[in-house]
Amino acid sequence: MRITTLIVREIEDQLLPVLQNCTSIKDLKRIHAHIIKYSMSQSNFLATKIIDICGGKGETDYAISIFKQVIQPNIFLYNAVIRAYTHNHLYYQAVTIYKQLLRHQQAENHISADRFTFPFILRASAGLLYLNLGKQIHGHLCKCWPTENNAIDNSLLEMYVKCGNLIDAHQVFDGMREKDSVSWNILISGYARSGRMKPAKDIFNSMPNKTIVSWTVLISGYTQFGEYLNALEAFRQMQLAGMKMDEISIVSILPACAQVGALELGKWIHVYVDKNRLLHRTCICNALIKMYADCGSINEAHQLFDNMCERDVISWSTMIGRLANHGRAQQAIGLFVEMERIQMKPNGVTFLGLLSACAHAGFLDEGLKYFDSMMKDYCINPSVEHYGCVVDLLGRSGHLSQALEFIDKMPIAPDAAVWGSLLSACRTHNNVEMAVTAMEHLLELEPDDPGNYVLLSNIYAAAGKWDGVLRMRKLMRSKRMKKMPGCSLIEVNNNVHEFIAGDDSNQLGDDICRVLELLASQLSRKTSLTIASDEGC
Incomplete structure (x- = not known):
């Protein structure tokens, strides 16, 4: 039965609000049945709307079945399927539909990709990390859509960045007439992700209108690659610029606070989070727990954990691991028991903290029991880190032969941390x-780490084998090794100061030395007075 165009449009208009109000796949299938009943299954318009709903609900199999029923799909329908697949991270399937579109393009009923096609297919190629595919799509883009479009250009830029091709990414960026904040942020993130923080900072400084995303990308880059003081300085500059922190920026700066011991800044962020009613966010609480514990304030970390509205496995694993680091093995084990009681399923990180707690406390039997439980009860395959914890557990308990035997039977190759333990x-x-024996393996894995040579030299010295000490020192000299100087950090008035052994470049060095001499003389005087007082008694 043929239906006139006017009647088709009328039926489509009647069904559109019904589709827009659809909240479940069950309702969608019921509406789809009515569409088939009214002989409207070939309507590209209705099929596109159905596929959009399916894509939002993750029902991609149902979406593709709708697509296949349409004999003559138009570009809107093709775009809907590509978009649905891309939204659900099914990038390979999205590329397959795009190839089908290209074949359709060469057929009699000519269909061309439009400005809505390219952003999603470029995102799919970026998700697959297929640079050559991305370049081919770039070629299609130049042929089909030579005019500039910001959304397309940003997608193209993001594809090159994610595929690690910063040269072509920069060329795309430089060729854009209109660059919005998204364009700048994508390029900055590309350099930051690869650890090239200097060019990332240069591009950031050139950006005309910085957003909170721009600052967060820069701070995250510094934190990820261990430039914690630069991260804190960028955060300070962000505050001076009047930027309001969001959830992601808070989670990005807290690890830097933890690494350098900037407890006062961490506390200030905690107050800010509380005032802005963000403490219900589990990821923020997890980051605050790590910060407090790593800065030595384990009681504050535990209090925050106890007051959390909702805890996930990261919350439990973080608290167990930090309690272990602070030597509170019983509390860590107690927390794990509570975790099992409420049926919160642990992960590999949870067991790392638990095994570490047992190792530090010398709980050999408990540690071995939890290692077996991890595999038998929770089907978690141990990583090299878990095996390292067991070696540490056996070694600290004095079972060195058993530890060496355990290493020999490991199903995966032991790394330097295992032999180091x-x-x-x-x-x-x-x-x-x-x-x-351990040192022989470490020489293969870490031939240039002076710490291992120093440790073996100390072992020889403790055993009175001075020829071994001399041999280690000669070996270090022949390799021109130098032990990394010790460093410490201190937070004063929200500024973190770093001190390195043997470094006399600090501008306040003379003043610091004078204060240290004063403290030493006062301590010496106090000690003398105490001794005299004891003798008088």
Whole structure:
């Protein structure tokens, strides 16, 4: 039965509000049945709307079944399917539909990709990290859509950035007549993700209208690559610029606070979060717990954990791991027991904290029990870090032979941390022979780490084997090794100051030395008075 165009439009207009109000797939299928009943299954308009709903609900199989029923799909329908697949991270399927579109383009009923096609297919190629595919799509884009479009240009820029091609990304960026904040942020993030923070900062400084996203990308880059003081300075500049923090910027700066011990700044952020009613956000609370614990304030971390509205597995794992680091093994184990009671499923990180707690407390039997439970009860395959914890557990308990046997039976290759744990245990228990065995493997894995040579030299010294000490020192000299100087950081008036052993470049160095001499003389005087008082008694 043929239906006139006027009647088709009328039926489509009647069904559109019904589709827009559809809230479930069950209702959608019911509406779809009516569409088939009214002989409207070939309506590109209705099929596009149905596919959009399916894409938003993750029902891509149903979406593609609708698409296949339409004999002559138009570009809007093609775009809807590509968009649905891309939204649900099914990038390969999106590319397959795009290829089908290209074949359709060469057929008699000519269909061309439009400005709505390219942003999503470029995102799909970026998701697959297929640079060559992205370049081919770039070529199609130049042929089909030579005029500039900001959304397309940004998608193209993002594709090159995600595929790690910053040269072509920069060329696209430089060729854009109108660059919005998204364009700038994509390019900055490309350099920041690759650890090239200097060019990232230069581009950031050139950006005319910086957004909170721009600042967050810069801070995250500094934090990710260990430039914590630069991260804190960027955060300070962001505050001076009057930028209001959002959830992502808060989570980005807190690890930097934790690494340098900027507790006062961390507390200020906590107050800010509380005032702006963001403490219900689990990810922010998790970051605050890490910050407090890593800055030494484990009680504040535990209090925050106890007051959380909703805890996820990261919350539990973080608290267990930090309690372990602070030597509170019983509390860490108690927390794990509570975690099991409420049926919160642990992950690999949870067991790392638990095994670490047992190792530091010398709970050998409990640690081995939890290691077995991880595999048997929770089907978690141990990583090299888990095996390293068991070696540490056995080594600290004095079971060096059992630790070496455990390493030999590991199903995965032991890394430097595993052999380093054994070497450290050998020093504690004065086992020179096994220390040499561990050192032989460390020389293969970390030939240029001076710390291992120093540790073995100390083991030789403790055993009175001075020829071994001399041999290690000669080896270090022949390799021109130097031990990294120690450093410490202190926070004063919300500014973090770094001190490195042997570094006399600090502008306040003379003043610091004078204060230290004064403190030393006062301490010496106090000690003398105490001794005299004891003798008088």
